[in-house]
Amino acid sequence: MAVSVTLSLEDVRSLSTEVLIANGMSQANADVITDVVTQAEADGTHSHGLFRVPGYVSSMRSGRMDGKAIPEVSDAGPGLVSVDSKNGFSPPAIVAGKPMAIEKAKSQGIAALGIRNNGNLNALWWEAEHFGNVGLICLTMSTSQSFVAPWGGDKALFGTDPIAFACPREGKPPMVFDYATSASARGEIQVAARDGHSIPEGWALDKDGNPTTDPAAALEGVQLPFGGHKGNAIMIMVELLSAGLTGGNFCFEAQEQVDAFGGHDAGPSNAGQIFILIDPKGFHETFLHRVESLFERILEQDGTRLPGDRRYANRARSATEGVECPAALHQQILDMRAG
Ligand code: NDP
Numbered sequence: 001m002a003v004s005v006t007l008s009l010e011d012v013r014s015l016s017t018e019v020l021i022a023n024g025m026s027q028a029n030a031d032v033i034t035d036v037v038t039q040a041e042a043d044g045t046h047s048h049g050l051f052r053v054p055g056y057v058s059s060m061r062s063g064r065m066d067g068k069a070i071p072e073v074s075d076a077g078p079g080l081v082s083v084d085s086k087n088g089f090s091p092p093a094i095v096a097g098k099p100m101a102i103e104k105a106k107s108q109g110i111a112a113l114g115i116r117n118n119g120n121l122n123a124l125w126w127e128a129e130h131f132g133n134v135g136l137i138c139l140t141m142s143t144s145q146s147f148v149a150p151w152g153g154d155k156a157l158f159g160t161d162p163i164a165f166a167c168p169r170e171g172k173p174p175m176v177f178d179y180a181t182s183a184s185a186r187g188e189i190q191v192a193a194r195d196g197h198s199i200p201e202g203w204a205l206d207k208d209g210n211p212t213t214d215p216a217a218a219l220e221g222v223q224l225p226f227g228g229h230k231g232n233a234i235m236i237m238v239e240l241l242s243a244g245l246t247g248g249n250f251c252f253e254a255q256e257q258v259d260a261f262g263g264h265d266a267g268p269s270n271a272g273q274i275f276i277l278i279d280p281k282g283f284h285e286t287f288l289h290r291v292e293s294l295f296e297r298i299l300e301q302d303g304t305r306l307p308g309d310r311r312y313a314n315r316a317r318s319a320t321e322g323v324e325c326p327a328a329l330h331q332q333i334l335d336m337r338a339g
Pocket of ligand 1: 188
């Protein structure tokens with residue numbers, strides 16, 4: 001059997017749509033989730049592309065997540081939009097709340113969009129980029145499942161708690177950075193386990209609390225915050241803003257709900273996510289020029305690049321060359337078409 005198969009982006013799109021709908025997702029939700037999956041493949045974020053489709057499917061099959069959920073959008077105050085995801089996945093809830101959040105941010109200079117009761121299996125740059133594309137600065141963060149020990153501890157409490165930031169640019173795609181506030185995304189450890197690679201020191205402890213570079217031992221143990229106590233503090237902020245503020249579950253609460261369903265599904269239950277959106281025109285008109293002067297100074301130095309540039313380069317290439325998918329994963333997804 002071939003090690004990998006080459007798929008066009010259209011192949012990815014149709015396979016993802018077919019499998020998600022066959023397993024209980026509505027067409028409208030499948031269209032949005034498939035866009036996330038396809039964009040992740042196009043941009044080379046394979047840990048959040050087709051690799052996540054079995055997780056979307058398993059969490060619908062167990063009944064923990066509702067693939068047909070219709071998000072409920074509320075005008076929660078002059079600068080606030082609140083979306084109840086109704087136990088559906090995040091991206092459809094974000095798409096539902098986006099128009100009101102953009103309108104508020106543009107008319108008032110700043111707005112926040114809070115999502116609750118959602119499952120989050122996706123890469124956050126997909127979401128942040130949407131707001132950067134319409135000229136807004138976007139800071140977003142999300143809770144996930146409980147995989148990470150607080151600094152100094154050895155029991156899972158925080159999630160991998162991703163954070164993403166988008167900054168609009170004149171005539172160019174936004175600069176977007178996006179990362180787990182754990183020392184690595186969990187998907188990176190899962191991919192290392194699948195491919196038989198070791199992981200760097202400092203990413204995880206094994207189940208006995210000892211440092212490990214073995215991805216299988218790390219998946220049984222706990223992940224660590226990035227940057228020691230500094231990352232630990234950022235994780236506290238992510239939990240408070242994305243779950244405490246919006247009404248979603250803290251990661252340890254989400255984990256208790258996942259465990260109640262047998263603990264085998266991917267993604268959190270009733271998680272939370274926050275978007276803080278700023279229209280930079282409110283402060284002064286020269287912002288976009290100031291952005292470029294900073295970026296030019298950074299890029300003058302050999303060895304530098306802007307966050308997001310790797311993805312944009314992959315995106316340009318994959319549009320014509322397609323993407324590589326491990327053959328075993330491709331077969332696993334094909335086998336899910338029967339529902
Ligand atoms: P990475 O460490 O791969 O990347 C972090 C960021 O740094 C990216 O924006 C990347 O840009 C940028 N970057 C990397 N190298 C450089 C460099 N040399 N110079 C400048 N910028 C650089 O991210 P993670 O592994 O932590 O996270 C991977 C994904 O997992 C994210 O998309 C995140 O949203 C997702 N995730 C989702 C969770 C969920 O619950 N849904 C939980 C945790 C993570 P570039 O992309 O261009 O390389």
